[in-house]
Amino acid sequence: MDGSHAASRLRIVLGHLGCPSAVVAHPTSGALPLTSFHPQQFQYTLDNNVLSLEQRKFYEENGFLVIKNLVSDADIERFRNEFERICKQEVKPLGLSIMKDVTIVKSEYALSEKVVTKIQDFQEDEELFRYCTLPEILKYVECFTGPNIMAMHTMLINKPPDSGKKTSRHPLHQDLHYFPFRPSNGIVCAWTAMERIDRNNGCLVVLPGTHKGTLKPHDYPQWEGGVNIMFHGIQDYDKNNAHVHLVMEKGDTVFFHPLLIHGSGQNKTQGFRKAISCHFASSDSHYIDVKGTSQENIEKEIVALAKKLHGIEDVSLQDFWRFRARLVKGERTNL
Numbered sequence: 038m039d040g041s042h043a044a045s046r047l048r049i050v051l052g053h054l055g056c057p058s059a060v061v062a063h064p065t066s067g068a069l070p071l072t073s074f075h076p077q078q079f080q081y082t083l084d085n086n087v088l089s090l091e092q093r094k095f096y097e098e099n100g101f102l103v104i105k106n107l108v109s110d111a112d113i114e115r116f117r118n119e120f121e122r123i124c125k126q127e128v129k130p131l132g133l134s135i136m137k138d139v140t141i142v143k144s145e146y147a148l149s150e151k152v153v154t155k156i157q158d159f160q161e162d163e164e165l166f167r168y169c170t171l172p173e174i175l176k177y178v179e180c181f182t183g184p185n186i187m188a189m190h191t192m193l194i195n196k197p198p199d200s201g202k203k204t205s206r207h208p209l210h211q212d213l214h215y216f217p218f219r220p221s222n223g224i225v226c227a228w229t230a231m232e233r234i235d236r237n238n239g240c241l242v243v244l245p246g247t248h249k250g251t252l253k254p255h256d257y258p259q260w261e262g263g264v265n266i267m268f269h270g271i272q273d274y275d276k277n278n279a280h281v282h283l284v285m286e287k288g289d290t291v292f293f294h295p296l297l298i299h300g301s302g303q304n305k306t307q308g309f310r311k312a313i314s315c316h317f318a319s320s321d322s323h324y325i326d327v328k329g330t331s332q333e334n335i336e337k338e339i340v341a342l343a344k345k346l347h348g349i350e351d352v353s354l355q356d357f358w359r360f361r362a363r364l365v366k367g368e369r370t371n372l
């Protein structure tokens with residue numbers, strides 16, 4: 038089936054449904070050594086005078102960069118308010134996915150902030166989508182994607198207090214596993230802490246330098262307490278690689294490469310730990326067919342879910358991404 042046709046059909050089907058689908062640190066640039074870096078080898082960042090040389094070297098070497106205090110309190114307050122409105126179903130943005138923790142997914146609890154662990158695909162929610170268009174975010178994104186920027190994947194993560202089963206953890210993974218577009222160096226995630234986030238409430242943990250490796254096979258981890266839907270993890274990685282816990286204050290934003298191995302810990306507090314994020318890609322990127330690759334398992338899962346929830350058939354992973362993708366700067370040249 039022609040991709041753009043499938044994507045527009047998906048849009049129509051979700052339009053008919055008209056409701057959310059019930060699916061389911063701070064190390065600063067100075068904190069890690071820059072020993073093995075050679076200036077002539079810039080391959081993960083572009084020339085545009087936004088990053089200092091030190092920041093650029095840091096990203097090249099480590100695959101992530103934290104920018105302190107980037108998003109204002111006022112904007113974060115607006116994102117919080119909109120998240121509450123979505124949870125109360127006062128607004129029902131088209132295409133939005135609402136996820137619940139595996140320990141409560143089958144319970145009768147009415148939708149509320151205490152039940153929703155993540156919302157994804159808020160591209161049709163004007164208020165939340167503002168995050169993806171903030172000039173202060175795009176200024177940094179452009180250092181990795183270049184001037185033609187697509188917002189590909191949006192999330193607001195509301196990590197719940199752990200029930201004791203450790204299901205609030207996010208297993209170590211590489212985001213590229215979910216993406217059928219390349220090149221990987223033209224993709225970057227912006228992830229903003231909506232409050233102070235540390236090891237107590239489940240901060241991000243990153244394995245510096247792993248963006249230089251390849252995409253590894255992912256699958257559900259064998260966790261006793263259960264695993265959340267789509268939380269695939271890497272089966273095999275170098276356990277000796279340094280693990281860095283990103284302690285971040287409200288408004289701090291980390292930009293990271295889609296091959297960087299990362300995850301997040303348990304939320305041991307009684308609060309709901311919030312972060313907002315978007316994966317951006319250069320619109321000059323291209324889609325790939327993931328059949329026959331390690332990404333085939335995630336394609337099958339997403340396609341099966343679409344069939345189960347919306348009765349949609351004949352869609353590929355690419356169709357979902359075409360449906361989500363929005364131009365936020367420059368020209369839509371390809372994606």
Ligand SMILES: O=C(O)CCC(=O)C(=O)O
Pocket residue numbers: 192194196207212241299300301312
């Ligand atoms: O915010 C988190 O806990 C981690 C989110 C994450 O890594 C993801 O959803 O891919």
